[in-house]
Amino acid sequence: MASQEVLLAFVQAATxxxxxxxxxKLGRSQSTISAAVASLEIDLDLQLFDRSSRKPTLTPAGHVMLQKAEAILAATSRLEMSARQLAQGVEPKLTVAISDTYQSYRxxxxxxxxxxxxxxxxxxxxxxxxxDLIELVQRGRAxxxxxxxxxNYPPDLVTSTVAERTEIALFVSREHALAKLEHVDQQILxxxxxxxxxTIVNPYDSRGKGRVWSAPSYLMLLEMAExxxxxxxxxxxxxxxxxxxLLIELDVRGWPKPVFVDALWSRLYPPGPAGSWLLSKMLE
Amino acid sequence: MASQEVLLAFVQAATxxxxxxxxxKLGRSQSTISAAVASLEIDLDLQLFDRSSRKPTLTPAGHVMLQKAEAILAATSRLEMSARQLAQGVEPKLTVAISDTYQSYRxxxxxxxxxxxxxxxxxxxxxxxxxDLIELVQRGRAxxxxxxxxxNYPPDLVTSTVAERTEIALFVSREHALAKLEHVDQQILxxxxxxxxxTIVNPYDSRGKGRVWSAPSYLMLLEMAExxxxxxxxxxxxxxxxxxxLLIELDVRGWPKPVFVDALWSRLYPPGPAGSWLLSKMLE
DNA sequence: AATAACCATCGATCAAGGCGATAGTTCATG
DNA sequence: CATGAACTATCGCCTTGATCGATGGTTATT
Structure with a gap:
């Protein structure tokens, strides 16, 4: 089985x-590289280099093997990177729960x-x-x-307000009747x-306030509005x-409404380095 | 550096x-696996297994490392597969040249x-x-x-006719004036x-036979016709x-024309196993 | 309580990777 | 054509790490 050292020697020699x-480059003796390449050629039963000239050049088969060898080395370096981070206490997986309300550039x-x-x-x-969001964080699921x-938040949660204000405004299609009006009051609306x-859990209770269509995501609403x-x-x-x-903003009293967003996390399951890093990015 | 044996032991133990x-499963002694896992844990500075219960189970970090380790092993087995094939004389890369005329299900x-x-x-x-096709094969480029x-073909080429007949017919858009006609004769056409x-090399020499639009691929022609x-x-x-x-076939004398396709290869640069295999698939 | 299955550890063995020294090649240069 | 510089191949020797068998401790089942 081709060891990492041998592959490294081969890749370096080839490049x-x-x-x-x-x-x-590798801080090894020349004989080590020579032996490594030779042993690889024996193991694979392939001529990797053409030694007829001064500088050894890859054979066609060597080119193919170079690609594969580099893939292996890349995979091991990814493993090592993961290991380093995990050893430093970085969480193996980061779970972030987002409200439907919140989607932002930030x-x-x-x-x-x-x-x-x-x-x-x-x-x-x-x-x-x-x-549900609060429960997910309380359970440590997120x-x-x-x-x-x-x-008000449960006492085991820590919160911090994101320095960003999304604005929610009222929109209609360009073709819609309301689009013609300069100003729209509540009754016309x-x-x-x-x-x-x-939301799926807590559907809109339609108290006959007029015809209402609902959808569980803003993107779907947007398409309906379009x-x-x-x-x-x-x-x-x-x-x-x-x-x-395609859409035009309506001028209605009380709109647009600012929406503030809180970041939540649990005291019991505090976010690890990666979570904290993401959090600080969001709060800065 | 984590060796292949150690990784294999880890992956097998985890699965x-x-x-x-x-x-x-691996045909090793139990102490070997134990030592391998232990050494991997030391190398990565990570606890991979939770040994508190009877059966060792992966820690969360262990799960992550398992993925990465499997990726490495998959990469090495790809390398080994390539090596075996190359060692058996399979060409490092297979180049097939196709005429614009020939695109088929087969x-x-x-x-x-x-x-x-x-x-x-x-x-x-x-x-x-x-x-150009012939030259590509003669030069060994394909x-x-x-x-x-x-x-007639040059003497250094071997040919064999593919048992498939593509038909080339005349088509126009449904909306085109010709689409209305039951039968179309040459003059109307x-x-x-x-x-x-x-083709790019050998453009159509427009001897004023009528307005002609040309394109270098059938797909482009098809879009023009649409x-x-x-x-x-x-x-x-x-x-x-x-x-x-979207297109309708025209009924014109002499159309549709059958097109026969020849497979070509060179005596000087005979196709390797992969090329021969593909060839036989095409000819069967 | 006995048993079976499992894991950790120890000392010994052996192959593979590593080094330095040396000899042989190839290419550029005077 | 002779020479030197730079390269590669090979040899002997050493160290590291993978492996084994044996042993002992732990856990779950009977």
Whole structure:
């Protein structure tokens, strides 16, 4: 079985184009590299280098084996990176629960940085509704949660408000009747269909306030609004991103509403380094 | 550096849930597995197993490391598979050149089987025009070629006719004026724009036979025909696959034309096992 | 209480990777 | 053409680590 040392020697020799250079690079003696390559050639029953000229060059078969060898080394270095991080106490998997309400540039930007910093760490994103979010964190099922701000939290939770204010405004399709009006008051609004968020656990209780269509995610609401089915409260960033020219904001008293977001975590199951890092990115 | 033996012991122990069982499976002594796991834990500075119960179970960190270790072992087994095949003389890379004229179910089916049989082998498909195809094979740049049948070939080439007949028929868009006609004769045809294949090397020399639009691939011609720009000779299978309902076949004397396909290879650079295998699949 | 199965540890053995020294090749240069 | 510089192959020797068998401790079952 080809050992790591042998493969390293081979890869280095192949990329350097010289056994001696590879030896210098790896801090080994030249004979070690030579022996390593020779033993690899015997093990694989393949000629890897063409030694006829001054500088050994890879044979066609050697090129193929180089690719495979590099794949192995890359896999081992990933293992070692994971091991180092785990040894330092980084959590094996980070679970973040997000409210349907909360989707933001800040979070996405934080994830981009996160991917750079912890490329090997498994990430799990859960979507849940307010009370469920709290329970997920309390049970330790999620390390971190981002939820719409609330007045009271259980004592075992720690919270911190994210320095970001999403705005939720009312939108309709360009083609919709309401789109023509300069200003819209509550009564006129109630004459048209509302598109409203309803979580699965806690559905909207339709007290006949007018026709209401509901969906469990803002993206679905947005698509309904695009089709002109009614007006919908939507995060402004979502509209800018996915329906920039198709929807128009309504001017209604009390709208747009600011939404503040709290980060939650548990005192019992405090987030590890990766969770803390992500948290600090979100709070900075 | 974690050696292959140690990783194998770890993976086997983790999947078996028992060091002794892993030892039996690997044909090693129990102490070997125990020592291997212990040394891996020391090397990685991680607790991989929870030994408190009767059967050792993976820690969360152990689960992560198991994934990474399996990735390494998979990479090495791919290397070994490649090595075995190369040692048996399988070509490091298979290059197949195909005429623009020839695209078929048979070839695609052969490739599916090929992928099963030589999953690690690199495949290169070249598209070229008739004379270029022959030159590619003569030079050894391509191991195999599939080209429209021809009467004479250079003496250093071997040929065999593929038992498949592609039909090329004339098609126009449903919306095109010609689509209304039951039968079309040559004169009427010449009054409308022709969409014709022109290779890059050997462009269509437009002797004012009527307006002609040309493109270097049948797929592009097909799209032009869909748009209603004119009539085009197209392989029937291509139309069935990509424009089933949008194009209509014209009934013109002399059409559809059968196209026979020859497989070509060189006596000087005979195809290796993989090439021969693919060839036999194509000829069977 | 007895037994069976399991894991950890110890000392010995052996193969593989490592080094230094040496000899043989190849290429550029005067 | 002779020479020197840089490279690779090979030899003997040493160290490391993988492996084994034996032994003892622990856990669950009967």
């Amino acid at each position: 350097q184009g010289s056994f001696s250079a590879a030896a210098r 979070f996405e930007a934080a994830l981009v940085d996160f991917e750079q910093r912890y490329p090997e760490l498994e990430l799990e994103c859960l979507i849940a509704e307010c009370d 390390h971190l949660a981002f939820a719409e701000m609330q007045d 109630e004459q048209h269909r509302e598109l409203r968020l309803a 089709k002109g089915f009614g007006w919908a409260p939507l995060p402004r960033w979502l509209v800018q991103r996915y329906a920039n020219d | 078996q849930g028992s060091f002794s069982a892993a030892a039996r 070839f695609e089916a052969a490739l599916v089987d090929f992928e099963q049989r030589y999953p690690e082998l690199e495949l290169e498909c070249l598209i070229a025009e008739c004379d 191991h195999l070629a599939f080209a429209e049948m021809q009467d 010449e009054q409308h724009r022709e969409l014709r294949l022109a 748009k209603g720009f004119g009539w085009a000779p197209l392989p029937r299978w291509l139309v069935q696959r990509y424009a089933n309902d």
